[in-house]
Amino acid sequence: MQTFDATRHLRDRFWHPVCHRSELPAEGDYLRFEWLGEDLVVHHDGGRILAFDNLCRHRGARIFGGDVGNAVATCPYHGWTYRAGRLAGGAPEPALACGVQLRELPTAWCADFLFVAIDPAASLQAQLGGVAPMLEDISFQLAGRHDFNRAHYECDWQVAVENALEPDHIGFVHPQSLGKLDLQDGDNAFHGINSVWSAPLGSRSTARRLASISRFFGAQGAYQGYLSIYLFPFSMLSSTFGLSYSMQNFFPAAAPGSTHFTSRLYQTAVQPGAPDGVASTMFNASAAMNRQVFAEDAAVCRLVPAGTWTSEALPWPTAAEAKVEHFRASYRAQTAAQSVAQSVAQSVAHA
Ligand code: FES
Ligand SMILES: [Fe+2]
Structure with a gap:
């Protein structure tokens, strides 16, 4: 069977x-x-x-x-x-x-973002729910791919996704990269199976610098901080001050303990009158920083052995793990009901 x-x-x-x-x-x-x-x-x-x-x-x-x-x-x-x-x-x-x-x-399509499915259970709009307007706005600000990055995570995809969903590890794993932003306690917003985290920067000097250059980019109205959108089940879209956006796919590999990671850095439109070099310097720095962060994440995710991840509720969740809890609850809801439905269908078929 x-x-x-x-x-x-x-x-x-x-x-x-x-x-x-x-x-x-x-x-x-x-x-x-x-x-x-x-x-x-x-x-x-x-x-x-x-x-x-x-x-x-x-x-x-x-x-x-x-x-x-x-x-x-x-x-x-x-x-x-x-x-x-x-x-x-x-x-x-x-x-x-x-x-x-x-x-x-x-x-x-969700505006200019392309989605693919194999045998979709719902329409794209129904699956995205409340994050669709946010994605539409972002998609219209993007002006092309600046960086394509592919890496292999030696962990189950769920481990990689959960790692991307919680900021508790940033101080330990990314002290010289993402940690320099000193992200503060953020706000979580849950839209069905998807979630959004927005967190202000604790580093005032970085926040001032990013705010001052944001006028050169197509980032009007963007969140003035760090934004991370999780699209169930395998993908994230994140940005700092809306200057560029990083799309990340954590696609499962065939073998357990193996995840095909792909990230893209999208640049936003550069405004007329921007000083020479400011955009390329900023996009290059963002791409390099992201690659470092993803390499650090891949290294730490490897610590969780293949096949040990569980969708059970976390035993001692911290406040910053709310999105992990939400992911696990979504995972349970989206897989348990289908598991029952499939076994019923199979028993009917074999009756
Ligand atoms: S032409 Fe594609 S397999 Fe022969
Ligand atoms: Fe990380």
């Missing part, structure tokens, strides 16, 4: 943010991700952006090999070529005549 796989369920039935529209501006632009031993590719092809499993319909080879790039969807094995998701060349006539199509995945 097939057992219920909670991680697969969360991957398949939920929408996941995968990119901003500005990342795929030209025909041929693509991004490739990995989750549960499979690939996910988003490709600008034939005037639209499509998502698919990266597998050729001939004999199943992976079509794209890089993380990001620009290419026609031509399979490197025997040369079958696809246009806008449909076989268009390099194949025998009978295959071309059949109208063979790539296995496309459902996509949906």
Whole structure:
């Protein structure tokens, strides 16, 4: 009997943010991700952006090999070529005549953020709930990708997500990076299964400096502090003063104790009259800082052995772990009900 796989369920039935529209501006632009031993590719092809499993319909080879790039969807094995998701060349006539199509995945936009699902349980708007307007506002401020970073976390994805959801570890793990902002007790806002943390900076000198340069960026109305939006189940979007935004995906790998981490730094629009170099200096510094923070997080997450994470309520939660508790409650609610439903369906099927 097939057992219920909670991680697969969360991957398949939920929408996941995968990119901003500005990342795929030209025909041929693509991004490739990995989750549960499979690939996910988003490709600008034939005037639209499509998502698919990266597998050729001939004999199943992976079509794209890089993380990001620009290419026609031509399979490197025997040369079958696809246009806008449909076989268009390099194949025998009978295959071309059949109208063979790539296995496309459902996509949906929240303003300029692209989400992908496999078999979504709800509409994207229903899943996002109250965070949708916030994401829409942010998406309109972004002017392109400044940095693409891929790393391997040697931990279960839940450990990596929980680490990103609590600030208690910052002083221990990030003393020379994120810790320098001296983030204060923040406010949590819960929107269904998603959550938002906003925290003022304790470092007055940094806050003054960021406030003074924010007039050069498309950050009007942005929160004047550190903002972190968690999008259940695998993704985060964070920013300091709205000058740039970091998208982080903690996609589960096939093997336990392994997480495919991808982060992107998006730059906001630079205002006319900004002094030369101020934007590139700031974006470069943010990208370097983020990479350091993620490397520090990966190192500490490795301390939690594979397979030991549990969705049980925390035994001694601190105030700063409220989002971790919320994540676990969401996880339990979203997986337990489905587990029961699946076992009922299976027992009916076998009756
Ligand atoms: S497997 Fe792709 S062309 Fe043969
Ligand atoms: Fe961290």
